[in-house]
Amino acid sequence: MEINRTHKRIKRLNLIILIILISACKSTSSTEGSISAEEFKQLPKIDVHAHYKHSRNYLSDFFNRWNLKAMLVDVAIETNDSIVRSFDNYVAHQRLLPNDFYLCTTFTAAGIEKSDYIERTIAQLKKDIEQGAVMVKVWKNFGMVTQDSEGNYIQINDPRLNPIWNFLVENNITVLAHIADPEQAWRPLLDPNNPHYNYYKNNPQYHAYNFPTMPSYEEIISARDQWIENNPELKIIGAHICSMSNNLDAVSERLEKYSNLSVELGARFGDLAMQDSEKVKLFFETYQDRILFGTDYGTGKPEDQFSAQDILEEEQDLEQRYKHLFNYLVREDSMVLRKQNTKGLGLSKTILSKIFNDNFLKFLENQTNPSN
Numbered sequence: 001m002e003i004n005r006t007h008k009r010i011k012r013l014n015l016i017i018l019i020i021l022i023s024a025c026k027s028t029s030s031t032e033g034s035i036s037a038e039e040f041k042q043l044p045k046i047d048v049h050a051h052y053k054h055s056r057n058y059l060s061d062f063f064n065r066w067n068l069k070a071m072l073v074d075v076a077i078e079t080n081d082s083i084v085r086s087f088d089n090y091v092a093h094q095r096l097l098p099n100d101f102y103l104c105t106t107f108t109a110a111g112i113e114k115s116d117y118i119e120r121t122i123a124q125l126k127k128d129i130e131q132g133a134v135m136v137k138v139w140k141n142f143g144m145v146t147q148d149s150e151g152n153y154i155q156i157n158d159p160r161l162n163p164i165w166n167f168l169v170e171n172n173i174t175v176l177a178h179i180a181d182p183e184q185a186w187r188p189l190l191d192p193n194n195p196h197y198n199y200y201k202n203n204p205q206y207h208a209y210n211f212p213t214m215p216s217y218e219e220i221i222s223a224r225d226q227w228i229e230n231n232p233e234l235k236i237i238g239a240h241i242c243s244m245s246n247n248l249d250a251v252s253e254r255l256e257k258y259s260n261l262s263v264e265l266g267a268r269f270g271d272l273a274m275q276d277s278e279k280v281k282l283f284f285e286t287y288q289d290r291i292l293f294g295t296d297y298g299t300g301k302p303e304d305q306f307s308a309q310d311i312l313e314e315e316q317d318l319e320q321r322y323k324h325l326f327n328y329l330v331r332e333d334s335m336v337l338r339k340q341n342t343k344g345l346g347l348s349k350t351i352l353s354k355i356f357n358d359n360f361l362k363f364l365e366n367q368t369n370p371s372n
């Protein structure tokens, strides 16, 4: 009898423990998929792809409000006879708000045939790193713009660039690589609802379809892949979801193949929104340690060229645009994003922390200053 009663008690105890365990599991899984609006606001965030070239009085408060920092990414715009960079602007802005910004420098392949090209380029990178740059961007000049004296386009896997990659590996400096454009650039503009329609309509100079002598999308992407493969020690962040944002299967294939590759989301949320949200969510879950939040937002002209009203509207617009992207990642409701009807991803707090902050901070570890 006694034994039986004890048995029963043990059974009951087991049942109670089981119920507690089940409810504990339930409560973890139900809170993991969501984060309160206030909690999200407090979550540290880094926009790894921004172009705040000119200061704004509102920016610091705006960044503080969202616990947001941004990487100021320099771009080298190359025309026939000149290269225009904005690094000095970015340095000045970073000096003004050192707690809000990081710096990313850049270089091009212009002059690659000259004997001092490598020496000059590495010297420039050293100087920029000394001024605070923690990353280096390579832009679509590689593959789409810069040509040698015989008219050949210089691809990113050109072996003459190898000493530069080795220099970056030695100092643990990450490359943010915007190589090629979205596939849409090589295709005719037929669908006004395509997320890239307006960009190429307004910037025909970047619509590769108009320039049949330019290398194909496939050729540039294949050179880019070869470059990633040739430099397994080089840490690479593929900007704009590796210029394959319309095809997450192709991105996954690269992430599986190249362990030195991560991706950044800037200006490609429309492509994500075009794809099935469940599939996109699975992509984020699978590669949660290798995805970084970015926007491509920036300020193109100095504040004094605008009226106070314009600036107020700019601030409101900027906040709306950030909020819209945040909502897509955080919430699960139906929404329209870049003309696409979609559903928010409702990512867990763990994943949000990684893509907004932790993954970026890992790239800063073990960097050395080459001048030391």
Ligand SMILES: [Zn+2]
Pocket: 049, 051, 073, 296
């Ligand atoms: Zn950009």
